[in-house]
Amino acid sequence: MLALALGRPVQRVTIEPNELRLGHCQLRKGTFRPSQDALETEILILLGGLAAEAKHTGEYGWGGAARDLRAVRAFTSLRGGSDRQVEKLERRLLDKTEYLLDRPGMWTAVELIAAELLRCTSISGRAARHFFEQAMSQAAKDA
16 A cells, blocks of 8 residues: 555555456545655556565566556656666666565555455545554554
8 A cells, every 4th residue: 555655645445347457546636745756656656556466476467557557657758768767767666666565564554455355345545544554553563
């Protein structure tokens, strides 16, 4: 749940597939704490599913993340530079996404939310935040 970790409000999370995707994290519109680099935040959120799947399965699901990866490419291309520089930036941001998932409590939050999604297929942003805060609070206690 990188969106929550990065301060973005979540409206709903679903694993109900449709013709475009296997699941979706709908961000809530309105006010939220702006990040230092909003473009980077959006890219990290887009890479979150790919990185989480790779952490869980040991393999990157490039095909399943094709839509997110196209959006990542559109955003990284805005930063300019050669194709090589854009690819290097994307790799650096994927590394950063993986680093964020390895922070204490983050993977536990992902597992809690995934378990609830497997049970219900769709949860509110409030429920996602509850599981996220529960995992982060436990990680802080354990530290």
